[in-house]
Amino acid sequence: xxxxxxxxxxxxxxxxxxxxxxxxxxxxxxxxxxxxxxxxxxxxxxxxxxxxxxxxxxxxxxxxxxxxxxxxxxxxxxxxxxxxxxxxxxxxxxxxxxxxxxxxxxxxxxxxxxx
Numbered sequence: 001x002x003x004x005x006x007x008x009x010x011x012x013x014x015x016x017x018x019x020x021x022x023x024x025x026x027x028x029x030x031x032x033x034x035x036x037x038x039x040x041x042x043x044x045x046x047x048x049x050x051x052x053x054x055x056x057x058x059x060x061x062x063x064x065x066x067x068x069x070x071x072x073x074x075x076x077x078x079x080x081x082x083x084x085x086x087x088x089x090x091x092x093x094x095x096x097x098x099x100x101x102x103x104x105x106x107x108x109x110x111x112x113x114x115x
Contacts, residue, residue: 002039002049002064022064029069040067 002022010016026037041049045063048055076097080086 002041024064024066027066027069030072030074033074037072039064040071042067 003019004022005017005019008016008018022039023036024039025031026033026035030037041063049060049063075094077092078090078095081091
């Protein structure tokens, strides 16, 4: 995923590490889950993105190309992921859903209700 990282000096003089993941509007494949998605860099763009001494803003922007629609796979998982006390490998197991009775609740911006 494309991200930015910076070290800077806080008001008290302490060094602060900060980072951010870059996002973009969701592609069609993910738009039913959330209206935003991470910007994903393909392996052939890693070295260019990480070459901060020679990468200027226009070139960095050119590296941020949309990822193919089939890059991500949305897999339904248990609602147990919504509770911090659950921390086991079963959280990532696919669950079957009844699309009629368990249709996701969406908000006005088409984001699924995660809770």
